[in-house]
Amino acid sequence: METGLAGAGVVVTGASGGIGAACARAFATEGARVLVHYHRGEDRARALAEELGGTPVSQADLTDEDDVERLFTEARDALGSVEVCAAVAGVYPRDDAPVWELGLDRFERTIAENLTATFLTARAFLRGLASDGPGALVLVGSTAGRFGEAGHADYAAAKAAIQGGLLLSLKNEVARLGPRVRVNAVAPGWTASPMTRGLLGDDDVRRITRTMPLRKVATPEDVAAQVVVLASERLAGHVTGELVTVAGGMEGRVVHDA
Numbered sequence: 001m002e003t004g005l006a007g008a009g010v011v012v013t014g015a016s017g018g019i020g021a022a023c024a025r026a027f028a029t030e031g032a033r034v035l036v037h038y039h040r041g042e043d044r045a046r047a048l049a050e051e052l053g054g055t056p057v058s059q060a061d062l063t064d065e066d067d068v069e070r071l072f073t074e075a076r077d078a079l080g081s082v083e084v085c086a087a088v089a090g091v092y093p094r095d096d097a098p099v100w101e102l103g104l105d106r107f108e109r110t111i112a113e114n115l116t117a118t119f120l121t122a123r124a125f126l127r128g129l130a131s132d133g134p135g136a137l138v139l140v141g142s143t144a145g146r147f148g149e150a151g152h153a154d155y156a157a158a159k160a161a162i163q164g165g166l167l168l169s170l171k172n173e174v175a176r177l178g179p180r181v182r183v184n185a186v187a188p189g190w191t192a193s194p195m196t197r198g199l200l201g202d203d204d205v206r207r208i209t210r211t212m213p214l215r216k217v218a219t220p221e222d223v224a225a226q227v228v229v230l231a232s233e234r235l236a237g238h239v240t241g242e243l244v245t246v247a248g249g250m251e252g253r254v255v256h257d258a
Contacts, residue, residue, distance in 0.1 A: 004234035006031030009079035014089030016041030022220035023086045026228045028052045035075045062117035072124040084136045084231045085125040090114045096151035107154045114158035135181040136231040143189040143247050171241030182240040184230040189247025191218040213249035
């Protein structure tokens with residue numbers, strides 16, 4: 001079934017990363033006009049844009065509200081309109097730190113780079129929507145926000161806020177913008193991407209997948225497919241405020257020993 005996204009203007013934040021790049025490719029495959037956002041990964045972003053036929057690229061620090069507003073101004077100038085935003089950008093702190101060892105500086109930085117960045121992205125995108133048109137915002141959370149993650153309470157808290165209170169508030173608020181504006185979220189589990197490089201050796205995969213009926217770590221393309229479905233008015237036009245978990249059925253308990 002076609003998604004109906006051909007010609008839609010799409011901003012993908014964090015498109016220099018694994019999931020973001022997969023989302024940009026997936027939207028481009030559907031015929032959407034895509035703007036590739038990056039913060040620090042300029043070389044990867046420009047290589048992706050070239051791969052996609054010279055699609056526009058924009059740099060922004062998503063924790064800076066002026067930068068975020070500029071990003072969406074540039075996107076509308078480059079694309080003509082922006083009907084879809086995939087708010088993928090986020091940062092996972094690699095070091096294991098239980099709360100009693102977790103520094104306030106790291107906690108605040110993790111909240112800013114995940115929750116605050118998503119809030120500012122959502123705000124700038126929604127401000128630019130046409131009053132009588134469609135709009136689809138897809139937030140990216142994490143299974144850490146559903147099940148918690150020992151040693152990463154800061155990350156789990158940020159993602160829980162994104163896919164909980166922020167998502168559910170937004171889905172009701174956007175009704176004021178029009179009846180065709182929707183907000184949904186995906187919660188990836190362990191996904192093979194630059195963010196998890198070095199964290200997913202063979203032993204790690206065996207341990208992680210014991211909690212998954214589908215015995216594999218996700219690919220970025222697995223996540224991107226769900227982002228595209230939720231962004232599509234044709235496929236998900238009566239779906240809003242929903243969280244789709246992309247984690248092979250993971251529920252936090254061992255379901256097989258193999």
